[in-house]
Amino acid sequence: MSESFTTGEPSTTGDRIIRLDNRHLAPITVAAQCLDNQWVTEDLLTRMVARRQSYADVERRRRSDARAEYLRSILNAEQVVVNRAYFVNNPVVNRDFTSDGRPREAVRALLDEGVLVPFLLGERDPAEEPAFGVDPAGWSGWLRVLGEVDALRCLRLSWDDAENEKLTQRSMIREFENFVLQMKTMNIEELRRDLRLPEDARPVIKQRLLEATRWATDLEHPTRDAFYRHFLTEPDTNPAEGKFRSAPLVAELKQLVDLRYNTTLPDAVDRYALVPADSLRRSALQEYRKERRPELGMSDLLTVLQTLRPYAFDLAQLPLRIDLTGLELHHVREARRTDEWRDYVTSLQALLDEPFDFVDRATEVYRRYVALAGRLAGMVGDRRLEAMAVWQPVIRVTVEVLGSTISLVFDGDPRVELVGDVATEVAGRGATAVVRFAVVGRDQRRAARELGTGVDVMRVHLERAREDWRELLRRLDELGFPFAEGDSGRDDDPNIDRPQGDDGDQ
Template sequence: MAQQSTEAAVRVRPADLAPGAVIAQSLDNQWVTAELTRDMVARGKSLQDVGSARDKEVRAEYFRSLINTRQVVANRVFFYNNAAVSCDLLEGGAARRAHQKLLAQGALVPYLLNERDPAEPPRTGLDYDERGFTAWQETLEGMPAGERVKCVRFSWEDQENREATRSALFNAFAARVQGLTAKDIPLLARQVGVPEPRYGAFAERIGEVVRWSNEHSVRGDLVTRNLLYEQFVTVPGTPVSEGRYDGTKPFAAEIKQLLDLIYSVNLADALGMYPLTPAGSLRRVALQEWRDVRTTAAGTVTDPEQLLVFLQRQAFSTVQDRLALTPSAVDALALEDICSLRQSDAWNAYIRAFDALTADPAAFQERVGRVFDRYVRLNSEIVRLADARGDRRARANRWLPVIEVVVTVGGAVFTAITGDESWSVAGSLGGISAKYGGSVQLVLRNRVEGRREQKFARELAAVRFDSAREWERFHGKVSRLPGYREEGGATAATGSATVQDDIPEY
């Protein structure tokens, strides 16, 4: 197989990515919903054993990320190791051409760790899908003249890139793992689904994870997710890529959830982006990053009064029952349909409306209605594409609209939901003093939704309070909203290199 020349790649750094670019956690070839992870551990199933069910979930999240965002960045290995992505490359024809178009348009951007070229063979000794990688090389080699693949690295100067990779990825990953024992462990246990009688045992196991990581860091070894998997998650002697999780290892499923969340968040933070966390996965709030709030990907809300606006009822006056439709299974479409959709007037209007909202989160009341309206129109276009394909799996559901705003501040989560002339706002305080950092997320969905239906879930803004007094002001105002209810505890937070060196695959 001829190797793709670097002339076919556009080399960019993180600052050159599109505003609102995301890391899609579902493209991680280890991603599994929390529910399916527990089932795999209990029944001794591997990723291959649950491949059919898992691939449908991943494919739906993959398509949602391309529908709902302007640009999706993924580790290069996921393009050929993730069957939900590589299936289009292996199929060839129109499916492969659609993938080439998305690469050329910068809708899909490979992240390169050490490689200078997206078609370079993986490093010797790494476990990867050879058929998928060959199809990836062929896809790149077959790009039409004039089309180039946008690839991102921390730096295209090799020594600077190695230093940035160690600092921003490997060292930061280890630091997050080693900081787990500094968290509120009972809160962490609740969020990963550990029953209360087992909190003590869970705390001890987390201590073992942290000690193991510390010992390796002190020796100068890099602490990677694969090494932690081998020690605490996977069956001894099996490749990590096989995804056979060991039920005899205490809390293997819960530790896997935490490691996957840290891995996804870490890469997104390093690239200055938001992670797009799929449904059924542990949410970032579980990491309890009260004082460590990123402010580069969206506006930052610092005023309690301004934050309250996101949860007030008048924000939702735009929602009405509409005689509109939404696709029941977005993954029943083909990648070429997604490619066509991204060229439509409906998609471009939708993206412009969301960009305008994130550019000025303070104008939420005035601009959320336009986002919602463009979202409904976009769904109609998706249904039209599904009808043209004639696939009964993509049949339309009646649109019963729900707008949901999720505000996290420290350990507290506040959720406001409207639809069908109803409205509610609820808070979960997490059992600790909640203050400092968080985010605002907007969700648009069908009230009665299928697991693989099209829906929108995006971060609008970061939140930062600089004192407990500001948190108390905000909490007091939310508590006085009509119909407000509060829970005391937290619910589960589910949601070969050119330069050979000692940096392993991340």
């Protein structure tokens, strides 16, 4: 059965191209950072910098990580926007259509159904000769699969060329430029916590942010490539090689500028940036996404958390036997065509639409995602049952404000995991906390063999940040939750920005 995600009336050209803008995208549409040719997990990046390794030295691991994230994005979202250049040049994507077989048929079908949506920056046709260099096998495979698609949905910011140019400049290029120009104004303490740096790193962070802003001020157009060359990579090397210099905060600055660079497109089309696992969280940008989400008060949040606890105890499920190491694109497409997948998406959208009904809707997402995981395990094949690992789903609800987090973990042994504290200097200031709901695996180190999904569901306004934070901790203590200090699993828990990924070594 074909899926149709367009709303309104997109225009159709005589050559089978259906012209989409942001009004025609499904509500749960993502753009995946893992397809960026500069993306590498935080853990692997740290080791690369320490060992003076380049992308070539870790290519197998990089490709494996990105592939897991790519497949997961297609499973967990309704639509995935993919820059046309990634179809042509990224082996994580084009490996599915450079040769015949079931993955190639899956690509054709996902394009035809509007699940994979090519993004066209300035070109009007996905078969238009690129201005950039191309992988010959990827380009020929791309042209071939395009010729077999009955109706291809393509996305631009606008199909009027003059307006598209203005929107691209304003919504993408200038947004990145403005971020670099304003780096010196970032809150040092919040950023230090997000980057997980020691307290004595504050002066170095401040100095590096000031240097970045001064550098950007002297340029007419500060690009990411220029930033890499000036601050991150070895002199006279191509940034695409990933040969990073030994200098303070190289890995941290890279993560920060990569995050902003990859959030400009989904922001421009009012959809979700899908930030991979073991990558810097979006909260590090010190802004909140332009989402229309209800904002609750402190009393509402306490009611939600208190009500959730008894329900969460009822969510214990028998462990599922599932191992995604053999997962291919055609398995994901088959899973998307099941009642379990449709039920999961329906429940996730209901949670986004009505976060005030958090308890019932969040638990329904959990139940339906577990059912989808079981269905997918059967598709991967019983022939490898003896090699499959046990996936034990867990609920995690996280409240994050000003670089600090409270995570409620429900896994049969409910507890609170606490990271950081609201700083004294903002004690009397109002702040906005983001509440995330996620279904994760119990064993965070086995991320390559796990499913995970989640979403930012609500904002909570704190009148006096530090007082409200302490009050929240006090009330959770009264509810009987044991507390655990530290960062247990913090950067592995996924949300719609951040699904589970591969944590194995190369």
